[in-house]
Amino acid sequence: MFNTLAIALATTATAWPLLSSRQDQGSAAVFNCSHDFALTYDDGRPYIYGNELTDYFSNAGHLYTRFINGNNWRCIYDEDMVQSIQYSHSKGHLIGSHGWSHASFNDITREQLDSEIEQVDEALMKIIGVTTKYVRPPYGSCDAGCVDYLQNTKGKTVVQWSDDSGDSAGASSDQVINSIQKWANDGAPHLVLDHEVHQSSVETVVPAIMPFFDGRVLTTVAQCIDDASYLQTGSLGVRDETWTCSDKPTIKATPGSNPDASGGY
Numbered sequence: 001m002f003n004t005l006a007i008a009l010a011t012t013a014t015a016w017p018l019l020s021s022r023q024d025q026g027s028a029a030v031f032n033c034s035h036d037f038a039l040t041y042d043d044g045r046p047y048i049y050g051n052e053l054t055d056y057f058s059n060a061g062h063l064y065t066r067f068i069n070g071n072n073w074r075c076i077y078d079e080d081m082v083q084s085i086q087y088s089h090s091k092g093h094l095i096g097s098h099g100w101s102h103a104s105f106n107d108i109t110r111e112q113l114d115s116e117i118e119q120v121d122e123a124l125m126k127i128i129g130v131t132t133k134y135v136r137p138p139y140g141s142c143d144a145g146c147v148d149y150l151q152n153t154k155g156k157t158v159v160q161w162s163d164d165s166g167d168s169a170g171a172s173s174d175q176v177i178n179s180i181q182k183w184a185n186d187g188a189p190h191l192v193l194d195h196e197v198h199q200s201s202v203e204t205v206v207p208a209i210m211p212f213f214d215g216r217v218l219t220t221v222a223q224c225i226d227d228a229s230y231l232q233t234g235s236l237g238v239r240d241e242t243w244t245c246s247d248k249p250t251i252k253a254t255p256g257s258n259p260d261a262s263g264g265y
């Protein structure tokens with residue numbers, strides 16, 4: 001069963017969500033907002049849909065959270081990626097990390113995990129002058145030891161989700177819209193997983209769901225858990241020869257691909 005799942009994951013797009021058992025993930029990970037409603041978008045492919053997404057939210061007076069990869073669909077240092085991230089940040093939306101290469105954190109060594117985190121940190125400091133506080137593990141793959149490690153060594157807060165829109169698992173736009181409408185109307189806090197790589201998630205779903213939130217404001221993850229947006233803010237950099245993905249390691253680990261890694265490191 002597990003091997004079958006791993007093979008299936010290895011052959012599908014890297015946006016596939018897989019949430020580990022919540023019991024395995026300790027108390028430090030965030031699974032929901034304390035109040036309000038936050039929409040989060042993973043896998044950053046901003047050169048296509050990112051600016052549209054930012055405009056939909058900004059024009060409606062809402063905020064959202066983007067969890068950005070370093071080198072997954074695109075290289076974070078490509079100029080259109082840089083401009084898209086800067087644009088979202090300038091409008092007040094929260095930028096978090098989704099790891100450098102979309103590797104499953106439970107299936108890589110701690111040394112590789114350091115690399116996945118630090119390379120995105122370095123890039124976001126250069127691009128928008130911040131060190132991000134929030135990490136969304138690819139596939140939701142980050143057990144209690146991983147959560148503690150990221151907290152203790154990097155000061156990071158691991159952010160999972162309370163509700164999956166289902167967009168990367170094949171849900172139709174209508175299904176996603178209906179789910180979000182139901183959550184919007186139940187009065188409870190929600191932290192929702194979406195993916196900005198899907199055209200319909202951005203261009204069909206987002207305009208349709210905005211009216212569900214009339215009279216209230218969608219928040220960033222930081223706002224809905226009453227925490228800081230970033231670990232530190234500094235001054236952004238100027239493009240030089242280090243703004244490249246070509247010399248940085250990319251790790252293609254999917255869930256279950258290295259079952260020895262999570263326990264041994």
Ligand SMILES: [Zn+2]
Nearest residue numbers: 015042043138
């Ligand atoms: Zn992802």
